[in-house]
Amino acid sequence: MPRISVKVDGIAYEEDVEPRLLLVHLLRERLGKTGTPAGCDTSNCGACTVMLDGKTVKSCSVLAVQADGSDIVTIEGLAANGSLHPMQRAFHEEHALQCGFCTPGMVMAAIDLVRDTPDPSEEAIREGLEGNLCRCTGYCNIVRAVKRGAQEMGQAVKSS
Amino acid sequence: MTEVGKARRRKEDARLLTGRTRWTDNLQQPGMLHVAFLRSPMAHARITGVDVSAARELPGVVAVFAGQDVAGEQGSLPCAWPVSDDIVIPEHPPMAVTEVRYTGEIVACVVATDRFKAADALEAIEVDYEPLPPVIDLETALSPDSPKVHETGNQAFSVKITSGDLDAAFRDAPVVIDRTYVQQRLIGAAMEPRAVLVSTDGDTFTMWTSTQIPHVLRVMLAMVTGVPEHQLRVIAPDVGGGFGTKLQVTAEEVLCLLLCRKLGKPVKWAESRTEGNLAVHQGRGQLQHIRLAADSDGRIRGLQVDLLADMGAYLMLVTPGVPMLGATMFNGIYKMDAYEFACKGVFTTKMPTDAYRGAGRPEATFAIERIMDELAAELRLDPIEVRRRNWIKHEEFPYTTIAGLTYDSGNYEAATDKALQLFGYDKLRAEQADRRDRGDPVQLGIGVSTFTEMCGLAPSRMLGEANYGAGGWEHASVRMLPTGKVEVVTGTSPHGQGHVTSWSQIAADALGVPFEDVTVVHGDTAISHKGMDTYGSRSLVVGGVAVLQACEKVREKARKLAAHLLECSPDDLDFADGAFKVKGTDSQTTIQELALAAFAAHNLPEGAEARLDSDATFDPVNYSFPHGTHLTAVEVDTETGHVKIRSYVAVDDVGKVVNPLIVEGQVHGGIAQGIGQALYEEAVYDAEGNLLTATLADYLLPSAADLPDFVTDRTETPATSNPLGAKGVGEAGTIASTPAVVNAIVDALRPHGVRDVPMPCTPERVWRALEGGRA
Amino acid sequence: MIPASFDYVRPGSLAEACQELAADEDAKVIAGGQSLLPLLRLRLAYPTKLVDVARLPELAGVHDRGDHVFIGAMTTHDEVMRSGVVAAGAPLLALATAMVADPAVRHRGTFGGSLAHADPAGDLPAVVLALEGVLVARSAQGEREIPAADFFVDYLESSLRQGEVLVGVKIPKLGDGWGFHYEKFHRTAQAWAIVGVAAAVRRSNGSIQEARIGLTNMGTTPVRARAAETALEGLELGDGLRQACEEAAADTSPPADLHAQPDYRRHLARVLTHRAVRTAAGAP
Structure with a gap:
């Protein structure tokens, strides 16, 4: 069984994994990182989106062995020193979540989108989130939250 | 009234936004085993043999059962809404025993030490099927020479409601419009796939399940499986959307309970999306023939509705009731002289339909x-x-x-x-x-x-008239904690609707306490013992009112205690902003002080209990x-x-x-x-x-x-x-x-x-x- | 769902990867895994072994090689989209790649992987076909160049042989006077193309000198709309374009599936070819 090393939310792990173990299984079932849920079999829903070496991936479509040596950030690793990431805060302010199941993936995708396009238009937000499905919100408030989150992330950069 | 009407940000969010969630599939129990279900690849077939011997030999496999193995104990999945006298409710075994009637129906199950081994073992089970003809189309299903889904035939029920003189309305009508519309079948696709975890301590069973209806489910599971109701606790932890699809008593829930009972060990099943698309009840599925008669100025004279409603292979919890919820709604917001609604429920070899x-x-x-x-x-x-x-x-x-x-x-x-x-x-x-x-x-x-x-489902009396198997009330209880904080226990079971926030707003106003001082507890039959759960846009209209009424009872108890302590008549007290004030004086006491006084119980009115806690069950008078x-x-x-x-x-x-x-x-x-x-x-x-x-x-x-x-x-x-x-x-x-x-x-x-x-x-x-x- | 068991190797060199693949006919290459993993999870494929080539340096990088752009097979879609070399030398590819899947999938999915997967519904095969790319494969026997027209053999089947690994693709640069466009038609943003049309058009003096048109999801492989290309040759920009594009579906055998029947796909091919050519040619 291959042995892999990964860093997840700042903690280094070494694990022996079956080759077929998906990254999402590694996170949820081996490391107890259940903040990242799995919502489909075909990489459509995006609920399982995490950052792998700084870029979003769908953790249901990455083998744990493929992630060997990488640095992973999940929804559980976003808040720093007990304060929410600006995008998390924006989702709260704009009521951009209802059941919350898509939220971890949606927030990760939104952060990636804003890193790439710091001041996104509504159209850019909608297209940038096309890989993340939500069944509750109709996306209106998610789009608003991403706009607000982008502003706050921009201010955070300026002030740091 | 300051909280009701306010755009409060949700109390639910912080946990969900940081991944500190309690989806059923997140939960573990010591020694937990994993369940996988083998599902029929055929829409309609006789099961002539199931060989599970090879699967049983695989590493990590603890048990394998086919339908035959549990035939005597699995019961029949319930239908709570026999809408007509002529209704046919076929036996619905959670695991098929002799015949499968839709693609995705469970034919066998594996219990293994992990979900990978369970999934592998499914491929080692051999099932022999003797194909039977599928029944797909609603109209041909009712023709006499159609193959049958059940021996009793393909009609599940028929209903006709008339009001006014339809013949008169259509006779010589200047305009008659005649149309046929198809309501396609839909998959609800809540983002959280279903999951069930059942554990036992030998006497009682605890089920965590991704459901909208923990209370209804507990009652029905007790009836189906014979596990005594008082030894069964159902918990709906975080539930990731429902939209009606989790308003069900599912085969998977019944089977997981049986497996836990048989093996004496905790078992968990987590659905894949593909399984869910196959085997979560679907929505809609109607063929609608509509005729409308009108005058030349556009005034409607009459409306005639003739429906075929696709039941799928079995009648599940409220399958036949779904078209009946539309029976009095085809007229919409319009006035007319005559109306007729006719509906036949039709069995087909497809996944059952139900609420969506x-x-x-x-x-x-x-x-x-x-x-x-x-x-x-x-x-x-x-x-x-x-x-x-x-x-x-x-x-x-x-x-x-x-x-x-x-x-x-x-x-x-x-x-x-x-x-x-x-x-x-x-x-x-x-x-x-x-x-x-x-x-x-x-x-x-x-x-x-x-x-x-x-x-706002629904007045219990009206549900009774419609032959529904339960009432439509909702329950709430309010606990005044000694420190003045408030626990609201609701019988509704939110899965994204924000009840914790809204109920806090209602309670804050009714009790005059800060919004932040209220917590709302739900979704656990051991804590929230009475409830009718969440569906049909009922939670606020019925459950929210129950919260309000329970709070009002707390307030009245508090008023009596305040009068006793302030040595006045209850009628001399004004209540505002959480304080009882003696009219025309500065003398007052707060609801928080009263909560502590009730807790201490040193000085209570004659005959009063040492609590302000109250509950209420609200049953609406109308939809x-x-x-x-x-x-x-x-x-x-x-x-x-x-x-x-x-x-x-x-x-x-x-x-x-x-x-x-x-x-x-x-x-x-x-x-x-x-x-x-x-x-x-x-x-x-x-x-x-x-x-x-x-x-x-x-x-x-x-x-x-x-x-x-x-x-x-x-x-x-x-x-x-x-x-x-x-x-x-x-x-x-x-x-x-x-x-x-x-x-x-x-x-x-x-x-x-x-x-x-x-x-x-x-x-x-x-x-x-x-x-x-x-x- | 959960894949069936398989072995996994991550060879240290391309030669080693070729050996692994040559030794086991049921071994399969895994690159980004964005097409393969869903198939494995649905248990629609049962490879004995996955040979992970994603980290092989021989397959990495985008290079300007004068008359063509060489794109290493393991270049991710995201890298292709952002590459200045691709933008300058093969802008049609950059445009089409931005329409593949979604950002997270583009971070993992690779250019070579999506070609080797040979899915006629994928966007990039038709683009590479239209651009007359040449696919470079390596095995223990050496290197082989395969023109795109010979690479796509059948549904999910390429002409790669056992023991061969796709190393990269040469995309010839289009010279001056070429315009391009990719028209993707799908039901939702996430859905596969019902039909896609990749068009590259060379104009001069107000008329079309040459057109290359690749069609997505119009057969078991990506196909060239040869009849339309011929009809467009020498045509002045104007009303005649639509007429010429009526040939776009000639000699195609589009699939019938959940999302469209063949006659509708043929109709779409005509309409979308006209739109793609019009945009590519800069016509009003």
């Missing part, structure tokens, strides 16, 4: 709102105008409809006027005319839906009737058939609003799901009964990129049937948006000879409709 957002009312609303547009077209009237000529006027409320419901309140004029203004109706009509004149390949269509629905006017403009590419929603305006009247942010969110999500039905979604079965849309790559859900922003607003006509004046909002958006979108598409293409496009209005179907119009 709106359940019966979207189907009814679609039919009436589509045919109103056809009436307008026939008479060359504006579709808004034809509606105005027929709807119940504001001053006519309360109004008893031709279908026998009494709509307590409404103001269709106000909602429509506001919507027209926000939408820019006249300008869009001008653009439409211009595009038509220019022969623009992209045509503009405008669609309207002036809908109402009945929700509630939210309404609204939705308008949408779509661009239809006549070369490709592609439809783009350009703008969408929704003005809803949901009565009094507790939290406008949450209300708006419900409307947004509802609209999106209704658009999904109109444009994208369909559970497609082929002629053999195979589901072709088993993954989200084939069952298309709209993403952010496929939808526009929705402009929402409200009018506020309070409900008179409950003290909150609220009407319910969970389903309104879904009910309204589907006909609005299809009306818009047909409106765009009417000059091309198109008068209908079947749902979902895929580009190909739009193109074919245009080709048909050209021919």
Whole structure:
């Protein structure tokens, strides 16, 4: 069984994994990182989106062995020193979540989108989130939250 | 009143936003085993043999069972709504024993030490099937020479309701419109797939399950499995959306309970999305034949509805009740002289249907709102105008409809006027005319839906009259903690609706305590012992009122204690901002002080209990009737058939609003799901009964990129049937948006000879409709 | 769902990867895994072994090689989209790649992987076909160049042989006067193309000198719309374009599936080819 090393939310792990173990299984079932849920079999829903070496991936479509040596950030690793990431805060302010199941993936995708396009238009937000499905919100408030989150992330950069 | 009406940010969010969630599949129990189900690849077949011996030998496999192995103990999945005297409720074994009747039906199960080994073992089970003919089409299913789903035949029930003189209404009517509409089957696709975990300490069983109905489920599981109700605890932890699909007593829940009982060990099953598409009950599934008679000025004389409702292979919890929830709604907001509703439930070899957002009312609303547009077209009237000529006027409320419901309140004029203004109706009509004149390949269509629905399920007496197996009340209890904080225990079971926040607002106002000082507990039958759970836009209208009434009882107890302590009469006390004040004096005491005094119990009035805690069970006297006017403009590419929603305006009247942010969110999500039905979604079965849309790559859900922003607003006509004046909002958006979108598409293409496009209005179907119009 | 068991190797060199693949006919290459993993999870494929080539340096990088752009097979879609070399030398590819799947999938999915997967519904095969790319494969026997027209053999089947690994693709640069476009038609943003049309058009003096058109999802492989290309040759920009594009579906056998029947696909091919060519040619 291959042995892999990964860093997840700042903690280094070494694990022996079956080759077929998906990254999402590694996170949820081996490391107890259940903040990242799995919502489909075909990489459509995006609920399982995490950052792998700084870029979003769908953790249901990455083998744990493929992630060997990488640095992973999940929804559980976003808040720093007990304060929410600006995008998390924006989702709260704009009521951009209802059941919350898509939220971890949606927030990760939104952060990636804003890193790439710091001041996104509504159209850019909608297209940038096309890989993340939500069944509750109709996306209106998610789009608003991403706009607000982008502003706050921009201010955070300026002030740091 | 300071909290109710405020756009409070949700208390639920922080946990969900940081991944500190309690989805059932997150939960573990020591020594937990994993369950996987083998499902039938055939729509209809006799099971002639199941060989599980090879699977049993695989490493990590603890047990393998086929239907035969549990035939004596698995019971039959319940149907709680025998809608007619002639109803046939077939046996519904959780695991098929002799025959499978839909693709995806469970035929065997594996229990293993991990979910990988369980999945592997499924492939080692051999099942011999003797194929039987599938039954797919609703009309041919009822012909005498059709193959049968059950020995009793393919008709599950038949119902006919008449009101007024239909023959007179249609006789010599200047206008008769006759249409057939198909309500395609839908997959609810809540983002969280189902999961079940059951553990036992030898005496009692605890089930964690992704359900909307922990309370109802507990009762039904006790009845089905014989596990005594008092030894069964059901917990709905975090539940990731439901939309009706988790309003069910599922085969998987029953089987996991049985497996835990047989093995004495905790077992967990977690569904894959593909399993869910196959085996979560589906929504809609109706063939609607609608006839409408009108005068030449557009006034409706009569409406005749003849439905075939696709039950699928079995009757599940409320399967036959779904079309009946529409039985009194096809008349919509309109006045007429005569009405007839006839419905036959039809068995097919497909996944059973059951509740899905709106359940019966979207189907009814679609039919009436589509045919109103056809009436307008026939008479060359504006579709808004034809509606105005027929709807119940504001001053006519309360109004008893031709279908026998009494709509307590409404103001269709106000909602429509506001919507027209926000939408820019006249300008869009001008653009439409211009595009038509220019022969623009992209045509503009405008669609309207002036809908109402009945929700707030439901007055128990009315449910009894409808032969439903339970009541429609809701329960709440309020615990005043010694430090003045408040625990509200609700019988509703939220899964995204924000009850913790809204109930906190209600309690904060009623008790005069800070919003932050209230917590809401739900979804665990050991803690919240009474409840009817969450569906049918009932939670606020019934459950929220129960919270209010329980708080009022707390207040009255507190008043008595305050009077005792302040040495005055209870009538001399004014209550404001959480304090009882003796009229005309400075003497007062707060509800928090009273909570502590009750806890200490040193000085209570004669005969008083040492608590302020109270509970209430509210049973509404009538349904509630939210309404609204939705308008949408779509661009239809006549070369490709592609439809783009350009703008969408929704003005809803949901009565009094507790939290406008949450209300708006419900409307947004509802609209999106209704658009999904109109444009994208369909559970497609082929002629053999195979589901072709088993993954989200084939069952298309709209993403952010496929939808526009929705402009929402409200009018506020309070409900008179409950003290909150609220009407319910969970389903309104879904009910309204589907006909609005299809009306818009047909409106765009009417000059091309198109008068209908079947749902979902895929580009190909739009193109074919245009080709048909050209021919 | 959960894949069936398989072995996994991550060879240190391309030669080693070729050996692994040559030794086991049921071994399969895994690159980004964005097409393969869903198939494995749905248990639609049962490879004995996955040979992970994603980290092989021989397969990495985008290079400007004068008359063509060489794109290493393991270049992710995201890298292709952002590459200045691709933008300058093969802008049609950059445009089409931005329409593949979604951002997270584009971070993992690779250019070579999506070609080797040979899915006629994928966007990139038709683009590479239209651009007359040449696919470079390596095995223990050496290197082989395969013109795109010979690479796509059947549904999910390429002409790669056992023991061969796709190393990269040469995309010839289009010279001056070429315009391009990719028209993707799908039901939702996430859905596969019902039909896609990749068009590259060389104009001069107000008329079309040459057109290359690749069609997505119009057969078991990506196909060239040869008849339309011929009809467009020498045509002045104007009303005649639509007429010429009526040939776009000639000699195609489009699939019938959940999302479209063949006659509708043929109709779409004609309409979308006209749109793609019109945009590519800069016609009004």
